[in-house]
Amino acid sequence: MRSMRHRRKSRKRGITSLEMVAGIAILLLVGLVVVSVFLATQVIWQESLVNVKLQEQTMRPLQTMAKELKEAGPSSPIGITIGAEQTSIIFAIPDEVGSEEINSWKQIMFSFDDATGEITRTGDASSVIGRDVQSLTFSQAGNVITIALEVADETAGGKTLTTSLTSQIAMRN
Numbered sequence: 001m002r003s004m005r006h007r008r009k010s011r012k013r014g015i016t017s018l019e020m021v022a023g024i025a026i027l028l029l030v031g032l033v034v035v036s037v038f039l040a041t042q043v044i045w046q047e048s049l050v051n052v053k054l055q056e057q058t059m060r061p062l063q064t065m066a067k068e069l070k071e072a073g074p075s076s077p078i079g080i081t082i083g084a085e086q087t088s089i090i091f092a093i094p095d096e097v098g099s100e101e102i103n104s105w106k107q108i109m110f111s112f113d114d115a116t117g118e119i120t121r122t123g124d125a126s127s128v129i130g131r132d133v134q135s136l137t138f139s140q141a142g143n144v145i146t147i148a149l150e151v152a153d154e155t156a157g158g159k160t161l162t163t164s165l166t167s168q169i170a171m172r173n
Contacts, residue, residue: 043157050155054163058151061119061130062167065110065147068093069169076105080145080171082138087112089138089145112136119149134162143171 015023069091072080076092083089088111095106109122112133119130130136134150145168152162 058163058165086137145169
């Protein structure tokens, strides 16, 4: 009788191979879920970084153009001229102001080069104020100028993200 009890106790001490396989399978499933959540989070994080970069790349040139266009006026010697393809604008801003009148004007031009995707500001010197631009259009209705700008970039995973902004600038009288 003692030998039967002894055998039963020895069987209860360890785990069976079926229990071992079930435990490993559960552990693998949990690990798989954790890895897939991590990878999905990483993709979302990378897309968020690209979106932030796009917002900055869109806001910076738009703010630069809006600031200088606000200084322009229809009373300038050259007025405001939007190019035929609506991708460039030429205007003048006061350069030297006397006590009662503007003594000299500075001509400014913003233009979009579709081949390079760059926005260039030409005035005293030429400088690139925007890159990775997909489109830039200027339009004018009365004394309001509208600028529409679209910028695109690609994520590390090859997904193309775009950001579009439009700004309306009321001209001075």
